[in-house]
Amino acid sequence: MNAPLEIVAGALLLMIFLIYIINKIPMYRQERLELLTKYRRTQNTFLKVQDSLSDYILTHDAIEEPILPGISCGEYLHQMKKEYSQNLSKPLLLKIRRCNNRRVINKINSMLNEQSNKIKRTNDLISELQKKSSDNSELCVV
Numbered sequence: 001m002n003a004p005l006e007i008v009a010g011a012l013l014l015m016i017f018l019i020y021i022i023n024k025i026p027m028y029r030q031e032r033l034e035l036l037t038k039y040r041r042t043q044n045t046f047l048k049v050q051d052s053l054s055d056y057i058l059t060h061d062a063i064e065e066p067i068l069p070g071i072s073c074g075e076y077l078h079q080m081k082k083e084y085s086q087n088l089s090k091p092l093l094l095k096i097r098r099c100n101n102r103r104v105i106n107k108i109n110s111m112l113n114e115q116s117n118k119i120k121r122t123n124d125l126i127s128e129l130q131k132k133s134s135d136n137s138e139l140c141v142v
Contacts (some may be wrong), residue, residue: 042116
């Protein structure tokens with residue numbers, strides 16, 4: 001008499017577990033899609049800022065010009081390329097696509113937020129450099 005009760009209880013637990021999994025997977029799928037969108041946006045912005053710095057260096061022959069105290073534009077560009085390969089390359093994209101763990105999704109999301117903040121700071125630095133160079137060129141023309 002206990003065997004049918006155990007079978008029913010086991011079947012009921014299995015159904016509850018399957019319903020739980022079925023309900024969780026789409027939520028992770030949506031979070032992954034949002035994370036992929038954020039990844040691509042961050043990656044594209046990073047490449048645009050990197051190109052902007054590279055264009056500035058080529059236009060103004062500023063490879064040795066300091067962008068920060070103790071760091072030249074060339075060194076900063078090299079650091080950006082290295083950071084891109086470490087944080088925004090294809091392995092991260094594959095990791096996002098395969099991810100089904102909320103902790104990993106949150107970790108990648110915070111890393112992308114950090115990259116976005118770095119991009120904004122770098123873009124501000126480039127804007128300051130361009131502003132300084134345009135001010136200097138106006139002084140030379142007068």
